[in-house]
Amino acid sequence: MPFFVSGGSKTTLLWFALLYGLGMTSCEDQSVTIPEGALQEHTVDLSGQWHVVQVTLNGTDITTVYDFEQIRLTLNMDQLPTDFEIETGTAPFPVVENGQWYYNDPAYPTSISFTADNHQRSVDFAAPPISGDSSFKISFTLGCPDNVYTYTFNKQ
Amino acid sequence: MTVKPTVKIKIKSPAALLPLLLILVIMVSCFNVVRVHQPSSATVGEEITVTLDVEVTDDAGSTLIFGFCAPRSWKASLSTSVSFTSSIGNSTMSLIDPNEVDVENKRPWAQQITDRVGFGGNYGEMEWIVFKADNSFTPPSSTSEDDPVTGTITLKTTVGESNVITQLGYFLGEADWGYLNDDGNSTYFFEETCLEVSGASGQPQDLCGPAPRKLLSLETYDFNDLLIITFDAQEDSTELVGATDVYLCAQAISADHTTERCEKTPDSKMMKIGPDLWQLAIWPPSYFNIDGTDISELLLNFQDATGQVVVRNVSGRDFQLLPKCF
Numbered sequence: 001m002p003f004f005v006s007g008g009s010k011t012t013l014l015w016f017a018l019l020y021g022l023g024m025t026s027c028e029d030q031s032v033t034i035p036e037g038a039l040q041e042h043t044v045d046l047s048g049q050w051h052v053v054q055v056t057l058n059g060t061d062i063t064t065v066y067d068f069e070q071i072r073l074t075l076n077m078d079q080l081p082t083d084f085e086i087e088t089g090t091a092p093f094p095v096v097e098n099g100q101w102y103y104n105d106p107a108y109p110t111s112i113s114f115t116a117d118n119h120q121r122s123v124d125f126a127a128p129p130i131s132g133d134s135s136f137k138i139s140f141t142l143g144c145p146d147n148v149y150t151y152t153f154n155k156q
Numbered sequence: 157m158t159v160k161p162t163v164k165i166k167i168k169s170p171a172a173l174l175p176l177l178l179i180l181v182i183m184v185s186c187f188n189v190v191r192v193h194q195p196s197s198a199t200v201g202e203e204i205t206v207t208l209d210v211e212v213t214d215d216a217g218s219t220l221i222f223g224f225c226a227p228r229s230w231k232a233s234l235s236t237s238v239s240f241t242s243s244i245g246n247s248t249m250s251l252i253d254p255n256e257v258d259v260e261n262k263r264p265w266a267q268q269i270t271d272r273v274g275f276g277g278n279y280g281e282m283e284w285i286v287f288k289a290d291n292s293f294t295p296p297s298s299t300s301e302d303d304p305v306t307g308t309i310t311l312k313t314t315v316g317e318s319n320v321i322t323q324l325g326y327f328l329g330e331a332d333w334g335y336l337n338d339d340g341n342s343t344y345f346f347e348e349t350c351l352e353v354s355g356a357s358g359q360p361q362d363l364c365g366p367a368p369r370k371l372l373s374l375e376t377y378d379f380n381d382l383l384i385i386t387f388d389a390q391e392d393s394t395e396l397v398g399a400t401d402v403y404l405c406a407q408a409i410s411a412d413h414t415t416e417r418c419e420k421t422p423d424s425k426m427m428k429i430g431p432d433l434w435q436l437a438i439w440p441p442s443y444f445n446i447d448g449t450d451i452s453e454l455l456l457n458f459q460d461a462t463g464q465v466v467v468r469n470v471s472g473r474d475f476q477l478l479p480k481c482f
Contacts, residue, residue: 057382058374065384065427066437090423090442092382143381143448144481147374 041107044131047077050153052091053135057149066091073153075101084114092149094121094140112138126150186214186341187328188304194324194347198315200355203235206311208326208345211304212242216333217341218292222249222309223269223327225276225346227320227363228283228482235314238287242307247291256288260334268335269327269344276346277323279367281480288331315353318452318478319360323350358409358453361478371456371475378479379408379440380448387458387467389432394467399460402426402434407455407474408444415444420461434458453478 052068054061070089076082084101086093099116103109109129113122126137139150188211198204220240226232238249257263265286275282295305311326329335329342336342350364369392371385385404389396396402403425405418417424423443426434440448455474458467469475 062382062384062437065435066382066439088442090439092439092442143378144374144376146376147381149382 042131043077043080043106044103044109044129045077046075046129046136049074049156051156052151053154054152055149058147068151080106092142094123094142186216186330187212187343189326189328189343189345192326192345192347195351196349197352197354200317200319200353201314203312203314206324208309210307210309210328212295212299212307213301213304215295215297215299217330218294219331220249220289221252221265221329221331222287223265223284223329223344224287224311224313225282225284225325225327226313227316227322228281229318229320229478230313230316232283232313233285236285236311238309238311240289240307240309242293243305244295245291245293247289249287249289252286252288258331258334260336265335273325273327273344276325277350278363279365281363282322284327317356319356319358320353320363321350321360321365322363323347356452357411359455359473359476361476366470369469369475371477376480376482378448378481379451379454382437382439383477384435384437385456387426387434389434389467392470395465396458396460396467397432399465401461403459403461404436404438405457405459405466406438406443408440408446408451409453409455410446410450411452415446417443420463
């Protein structure tokens with residue numbers, strides 16, 4: 001005999017059965033089915049061909065003072081970043097040779113690194129990149145640390 | 157009620173004020189710089205020694221403050237040592253904490269000296285670095301103009317790696333009372349003869365000369381930066397006023413060679429951005445095909461399309477750009 005039934009009360013048993021049933025129903029309602037892979041973090045997708053559409057130096061727009069349109073950047077990915085190709089013409093850019101690239105954090109990157117000819121150069125994203133978006137923005141220095149260049153790339 | 161007695165001095169002529177002013181200057185002058193031994197020339201990267209024979213003419217204060225005005229490019233705070241010997245004691249001196257303020261004005265010493273003393277005959281590009289005595293000595297109460305404490309301050313510093321002509325300066329003050337607003341307990345001295353540092357390639361930066369034309373808007377730059385060169389043909393009324401086209405003629409000087417870009421091409425053609433106002437952006441690594449860190453200076457002039465009209469600075473030399481990455 002269950003310990004909570006005193007005096008063999010049928011009413012008590014009935015209430016218990018009712019509550020138990022409600023409890024079961026409630027548990028079934030709260031269960032969530034998570035699709036396989038739904039919790040996996042995805043690498044931000046910046047693959048594609050990019051060109052420069054805006055340049056600022058210390059916050060001042062200098063897009064028109066130089067032919068920055070010469071710059072073409074191709075980022076290749078195979079799930080993760082792989083290699084890159086860069087054409088700069090005479091325009092300034094932190095790297096001028098093709099090589100490998102990667103993020104500091106594949107899902108939430110704050111910087112992107114280019115490795116070419118055993119040299120590595122990291123540059124910061126000026127804004128968090130959005131996977132599959134049509135533009136991204138990076139900031140870097142070329143000479144003195146006070147001079148910050150920000151390039152906005154659009155997808156071709 | 158008591159009435160404060162007043163004394164009226166009747167001055168008959170302004171000339172009569174001179175002895176009085178002289179007496180005042182002598183009375184409030186706590187330090188005298190008697191003699192400075194400073195070389196008039198040096199080779200790039202050489203350590204030079206400067207000595208100052210000084211007098212202390214009253215007994216107020218015990219902790220010596222010493223300032224040294226040198227080109228910023230020397231980064232003198234990294235390579236300068238100071239000490240003194242005197243009739244009341246000897247001491248080394250240490251770079252003062254940049255945040256340490258004087259007791260009078262509650263402002264950092266270097267900032268105050270810069271504002272109040274300036275850079276002497278240099279047009280700019282200088283800095284004051286400040287030292288404080290490691291040991292304090294109180295002059296005897298008998299100290300006076302007639303019975304001063306005498307001493308010699310010795311400064312050793314390494315000059316920079318580029319050719320420069322500069323006027324060096326020195327400051328004496330006292331920490332216990334601070335930098336009095338009437339300058340009564342401090343003095344400064346700029347050596348009249350400018351020091352010439354030579355031995356590097358390229359022409360010297362003449363800080364003792366007139367201020368150069370400002371061709372770049374960037375406050376700091378080196379030759380890996382994008383250089384946006386702006387030329388105002390009306391400044392100094394150059395012969396390029398009214399020109400229809402203006403070209404940049406540039407030389408990049410490095411340790412072992414000079415690269416010149418003086419041809420009239422679309423790359424060297426300046427863009428007109430206003431009346432007689434011309435602009436051209438160059439990125440030295442691609443413009444000269446040299447890593448910017450290998451370039452020690454750029455020499456520039458501006459020419460018309462024929463190359464017959466050439467504008468250089470007022471002294472007839474090319475405009476000079478030196479890296480300023482402080």
